[in-house]
Amino acid sequence: MAANVDSYIAGHWVAPGSAAQDIHSAVTGEVIARAGCDPLDTPSMLSIARDNAGPALREMTFHERANRLKALATLLNDNKEALTELSFHTGATRKDSAVDIDGGVGTLFVFASKAKRELPDERVLMDGDTELLSRNGTFLGQHIYTSKPGVAVQINAFNFPVWGMLEKLGPALLAGVPSIIKPATVTSYLTAACFKLMIESDLFPQGTMQLIAGRPGDLFENLTAQDQVSFTGSAVTALQLRSNSHLLQHSVPFNAEQDSLNSTVLGADVTAGSDEFDLFVKEICTEMTTKAGQKCTAIRRIMVPAHLHDDIAEAVSAKLSEVTIGDPQLEDTDMGPLVSHSQRQDVTDNAALIGSEAQLVFGDDALICNGADGEKGAFVTPKLYSCKTPDTAQYVHTTEAFGPVATLMSYKNTQHAATLLNSGGGSLVASVVTEDTTFARELTIASAAYHGRLYFNNRKSMKESTGHGSPLPHMTHGGPGRAGGGEELGGIRAVKHHMQRTSIQGGADILGAICNRYIVGGAQTSSDIHPFRKTFHELVLGETLKAGPRKISIDDIEHFADFTGDTFYAHMDEEAAKANPFFPGRVAHGYLLLSFAAGLFVDPDPGPVLANTGLNGLSFQKPVVAGDSISVALTVKSKKLRNSEYGEVRWHVALSNQDGEQVATYELHTMNAIELSA
Numbered sequence: 001m002a003a004n005v006d007s008y009i010a011g012h013w014v015a016p017g018s019a020a021q022d023i024h025s026a027v028t029g030e031v032i033a034r035a036g037c038d039p040l041d042t043p044s045m046l047s048i049a050r051d052n053a054g055p056a057l058r059e060m061t062f063h064e065r066a067n068r069l070k071a072l073a074t075l076l077n078d079n080k081e082a083l084t085e086l087s088f089h090t091g092a093t094r095k096d097s098a099v100d101i102d103g104g105v106g107t108l109f110v111f112a113s114k115a116k117r118e119l120p121d122e123r124v125l126m127d128g129d130t131e132l133l134s135r136n137g138t139f140l141g142q143h144i145y146t147s148k149p150g151v152a153v154q155i156n157a158f159n160f161p162v163w164g165m166l167e168k169l170g171p172a173l174l175a176g177v178p179s180i181i182k183p184a185t186v187t188s189y190l191t192a193a194c195f196k197l198m199i200e201s202d203l204f205p206q207g208t209m210q211l212i213a214g215r216p217g218d219l220f221e222n223l224t225a226q227d228q229v230s231f232t233g234s235a236v237t238a239l240q241l242r243s244n245s246h247l248l249q250h251s252v253p254f255n256a257e258q259d260s261l262n263s264t265v266l267g268a269d270v271t272a273g274s275d276e277f278d279l280f281v282k283e284i285c286t287e288m289t290t291k292a293g294q295k296c297t298a299i300r301r302i303m304v305p306a307h308l309h310d311d312i313a314e315a316v317s318a319k320l321s322e323v324t325i326g327d328p329q330l331e332d333t334d335m336g337p338l339v340s341h342s343q344r345q346d347v348t349d350n351a352a353l354i355g356s357e358a359q360l361v362f363g364d365d366a367l368i369c370n371g372a373d374g375e376k377g378a379f380v381t382p383k384l385y386s387c388k389t390p391d392t393a394q395y396v397h398t399t400e401a402f403g404p405v406a407t408l409m410s411y412k413n414t415q416h417a418a419t420l421l422n423s424g425g426g427s428l429v430a431s432v433v434t435e436d437t438t439f440a441r442e443l444t445i446a447s448a449a450y451h452g453r454l455y456f457n458n459r460k461s462m463k464e465s466t467g468h469g470s471p472l473p474h475m476t477h478g479g480p481g482r483a484g485g486g487e488e489l490g491g492i493r494a495v496k497h498h499m500q501r502t503s504i505q506g507g508a509d510i511l512g513a514i515c516n517r518y519i520v521g522g523a524q525t526s527s528d529i530h531p532f533r534k535t536f537h538e539l540v541l542g543e544t545l546k547a548g549p550r551k552i553s554i555d556d557i558e559h560f561a562d563f564t565g566d567t568f569y570a571h572m573d574e575e576a577a578k579a580n581p582f583f584p585g586r587v588a589h590g591y592l593l594l595s596f597a598a599g600l601f602v603d604p605d606p607g608p609v610l611a612n613t614g615l616n617g618l619s620f621q622k623p624v625v626a627g628d629s630i631s632v633a634l635t636v637k638s639k640k641l642r643n644s645e646y647g648e649v650r651w652h653v654a655l656s657n658q659d660g661e662q663v664a665t666y667e668l669h670t671m672n673a674i675e676l677s678a
Contacts, residue, residue: 005035008211010044026091029376033189036214048207049178056205057176066115073108091336093328104163110473111170145499147176150226158184175498256484261424263301267434275459293404297469306410317362326370337378347403358385418446426481431455431468452479517638532603536647547600548631587623618666
């Protein structure tokens with residue numbers, strides 16, 4: 001009996017309705033599930049998300065959300081095998097499933113880790129530096145990000161039922177925005193199985209995650225400008241959705257990651273039989289056969305120097321002939337079927353269009369299936385075409401056969417390669433195999449505007465490279481034009497996509513209170529206790545230690561030069577220093593000033609300060625000469641808890657001379673204990 005794919009609406013599981021449709025196994029053609037709910041209770045869905053989950057999420061800091069996200073990733077990681085067993089029905093081999101399931105779980109881990117490292121333990125995120133908007137610094141500006149009080153509607157494609165959901169969900173959760181997930185029906189049973197694990201974990205507030213197995217009903221007509229739609233799928237469907245009159249009228253943000261004709265280019269410096277040649281062939285075959293070519297990043301067009309055209313055609317054909325097609329559960333199967341019979345028909349039809357202007361060089365042999373019935377399942381053979389007239393071709397540059405199909409073509413020079421590369425109208429990724437740095441630079445300048453990602457590889461990077469078709473959570477995934485014009489992933493950028501950037505203007509105290517950090521010009525406090533004697537939690541933002549003065553002598557300068565070996569003329573040669581437009585004569589070393597500043601503000605005894613981990617933003621504003629005196633002000637700027645034992649403290653350090661003129665500033669980083677050791 002087919003299993004039901006239930007929706008999860010407003011805290012309740014809802015069984016398929018009267019209009020539910022059958023879902024067939026990609027391998028056997030048998031009905032394995034039914035999905036499709038009756039009209040949605042849209043008001044309840046949006047109410048529980050906006051009124052219950054949203055406020056609860058926004059009460060958490062970025063770090064609190066990240067901790068729960070990591071726990072969620074750990075839970076899914078412990079249940080990968082059960083999901084993999086179910087994934088075989090989609091046509092995915094175990095290796096394919098790892099790309100989807102392991103890749104999705106890994107993405108959550110990365111986002112959780114980056115959030116703990118790069119985001120504050122706060123609810124407001126500062127964006128960039130404070131802007132000085134007045135002469136004396138009493139009026140300032142700062143960009144910030146805050147969570148939107150809406151929902152993220154996430155519509156995912158059939159080819160990555162787990163990763164597609166998790167790569168959208170992770171950034172939304174970190175941003176404090178509830179999600180309504182709409183998977184593609186044909187593989188929704190796998191998405192639902194993963195989703196159920198997340199709901200049963202009870203890690204997030206009720207209403208944080210909801211699942212629609214079927215049509216979204218009137219959901220779009222009830223969205224506002226505080227909501228967001230993120231879509232992955234075909235360009236045709238993306239156009240239909242983003243053209244919704246309600247979305248347009250209310251300026252609802254719409255992010256699209258859609259199909260594109262991704263390409264790969266072989267550099268003119270590569271020779272037949274070289275490491276780069278073999279790497280190029282391997283990447284092509286991997287991209288054509290992983291997930292049976294059903295990847296939004298798969299290679300569809302192949303550009304090579306004219307003199308290597310036939311060599312590449314022969315090498316790729318030989319490697320494709322080694323691919324075993326069949327039951328994805330069998331260990332010796334390299335490529336499983338497409339996701340459905342309708343998908344097979346779509347690939348066949350589009351391949352025929354490409355074949356009308358390109359020659360088939362591989363893929364005309366009879367289909368042989370390993371342990372499966374090729375007709376009952378949605379199996380196809382890989383197809384490699386060769387187009388001798390790429391400059392006048394139409395379908396080669398406009399038609400995507402979303403399966404194991406690619407077209408080979410020749411280029412004459414770098415500019416011609418870029419022209420062919422860009423003729424797809426915008427892609428998610430283009431890869432280039434070359435050691436020629438000039439070729440890489442020229443191709444980048446000529447084509448980067450047409451691609452969301454440019455991936456370069458050669459013998460030096462090939463062992464550690466992640467592959468042409470592997471979007472990473474650290475980097476932007478998306479592309480211009482045909483690729484949809486949107487962006488996903490991209491590390492913390494993906495979190496910011498779900499938040500509102502606002503410019504705030506006012507005095508340093510107001511801005512500092514909003515951002516929960518000390519801003520230069522704000523109120524400073526002092527204490528009878530040296531700040532280095534205080535634990536992490538005892539330190540207060542704006543708390544300042546002032547120390548000095550210390551007079552700088554010519555002996556100090558010469559001793560420092562002799563001791564360090566830094567005998568730069570500005571410190572040692574009076575005449576040469578005076579000839580320099582920046583100096584009045586011999587000046588003190590900048591690093592001498594930093595050392596003396598540390599000597600003024602440190603407390604030497606063991607205590608809560610565990611380590612100095614670095615400094616940022618060092619700037620020298622005015623030279624210091626022998627006879628000048630320096631003083632220092634050390635101010636607690638921000639605090640960030642690292643673990644149960646210590647946290648990071650960032651200090652604003654300002655050095656001034658005897659006339660009160662600022663001579664240097666920087667941000668000092670220390671690790672401070674939570675508690676004093678016994």
